[in-house]
Amino acid sequence: ASALLPARYRRAIVAIYRFARTADDIADEGDAPPAERRAALARYRCALDAIERNEPQGDPMFADLHAAIREHALPLQPFRDLLSAFAQDIDVKRYETFAALADYCRRSANPVGRLLLALYRVDDAESVAESDAICTALQLANFWQDVAIDARIGRVYIPLEDFARFDVDPAAIASGSHDRRWTQLMAFETARTRALFDRGRALPRRLPLRAGLELRAVIAGGMRILERIERVGGDVFSQRPLLTKGDWALLALRTLAPARKA
Numbered sequence: 450a451s452a453l454l455p456a457r458y459r460r461a462i463v464a465i466y467r468f469a470r471t472a473d474d475i476a477d478e479g480d481a482p483p484a485e486r487r488a489a490l491a492r493y494r495c496a497l498d499a500i501e502r503n504e505p506q507g508d509p510m511f512a513d514l515h516a517a518i519r520e521h522a523l524p525l526q527p528f529r530d531l532l533s534a535f536a537q538d539i540d541v542k543r544y545e546t547f548a549a550l551a552d553y554c555r556r557s558a559n560p561v562g563r564l565l566l567a568l569y570r571v572d573d574a575e576s577v578a579e580s581d582a583i584c585t586a587l588q589l590a591n592f593w594q595d596v597a598i599d600a601r602i603g604r605v606y607i608p609l610e611d612f613a614r615f616d617v618d619p620a621a622i623a624s625g626s627h628d629r630r631w632t633q634l635m636a637f638e639t640a641r642t643r644a645l646f647d648r649g650r651a652l653p654r655r656l657p658l659r660a661g662l663e664l665r666a667v668i669a670g671g672m673r674i675l676e677r678i679e680r681v682g683g684d685v686f687s688q689r690p691l692l693t694k695g696d697w698a699l700l701a702l703r704t705l706a707p708a709r710k711a
Contacts, residue, residue: 454659454660454663455657455659455660458568458569458660460513460516460517461517461520461521461523461568462565462568463513464510464513464514464516464517465514465517465523465561465564465565467510467513467514468493468510468511468514468528468531469531469561471510472490472493472531472532472535473531473535473538475489475490475493475535476490476535476536476538476539477538477602483539483540486539487536487539490532490535490536493532494529494532496508496511496514497525497528497529497532499511500514500515500518500525501525503519514528521567521568522567523564523567523568524563524564524567526560527559527560527561527563527564528560528564530555530556530559530560531556531557531560531561533556534553534556534557535557537553537556538557538604541553542603542604542605543605543609544605544606544607544608544609545608545609545610546608546609546610547608547610547611547641549608550589550606550608551585554584554585554588554589555581555585557588558584558585558587558588559580559581559584559585561584562580562581562583562584563577563580563581565580565660566580569656569657569660571655571656576652576655578648579648579649579650579651579652580649580652581649582645582646582648582649583645583646583648583649583652583664583667583668585645586642586643586645586646586649586671587667587671589638589641589642589645590639590642590671590674590675591674592606592607593607593635593638593639593642593674593675593678593685594674594678594685594689594690595685595689596622596685596686597622597625597685597686597689598689600622600623605619605622607619607622607634607638611634611637611638612634614634614637615630615631615633615634615637616630617630617631617634625686625687627682627683627684627686631683632682632683634683635678635679635682635683635685636679636683639675639678639679639683642671642675643672643675646668646671646672646675649668650668652664653665653668662705670692673692674690674692677690677691677692678690
């Protein structure tokens with residue numbers, strides 16, 4: 450909940466983020482066995498059911514979330530979608546097709562954008578579609594950025610059909626080897642992700658000014674990560690592509706330029 454956002458939204462955004470972050474960590478972090486992770490996520494689902502019944506929450510995190518949902522009339526389904534995706538992370542380590550990966554993103558990333566749109570009272574079909582495109586793009590950019598990190602825990606988000614399309618052995622990830630075919634594969638994934646960002650570029654103009662500026666900054670950051678991946682020919686093994694200090698001035702310019710044109 451950056452300082453760009455009006456204060457009246459920040460507590461709700463913090464509550465949304467805390468719910469999503471802690472639930473995601475249950476699925477991804479630590480050494481707990483799968484059954485324990487599923488039980489922990491089930492407690493989150495029970496808390497959402499209790500919030501729907503308007504029952505007081507003893508846990509401060511759920512109490513804050515309850516207050517945000519009531520104050521801003523936030524829908525509960527996006528929270529349930531998030532939990533569905535996080536539960537999937539416990540068992541699913543590979544995706545055969547991009548369609549399957551996109552369905553995961555529909556539940557793991559897009560709900561956050563939809564909750565923010567509900568918060569801003571911008572929920573027309575066009576805005577929702579553009580938000581979904583941006584959120585999926587952000588999720589994909591993070592996947593391509595973290596290929597090596599995810600591989601260490603046995604998780605591969607690049608669709609298997611794409612490995613086959615470019616004749617790349619998925620085992621190349623574990624070895625960290627990259628050649629011309631790997632570079633072409635990663636260029637394909639970054640181009641597809643950039644097209645999704647482009648599909649959502651009009652959305653910031655329909656948001657409150659400061660929220661729109663923040664979204665422009667988020668899009669600019671995601672696009673910059675794609676540029677960095679492309680600059681090293683898709684070699685995400687030698688060094689994880691990150692935004693550097695020098696990038697922030699560039700992102701500020703890219704963030705403000707569209708605002709002046711609008």
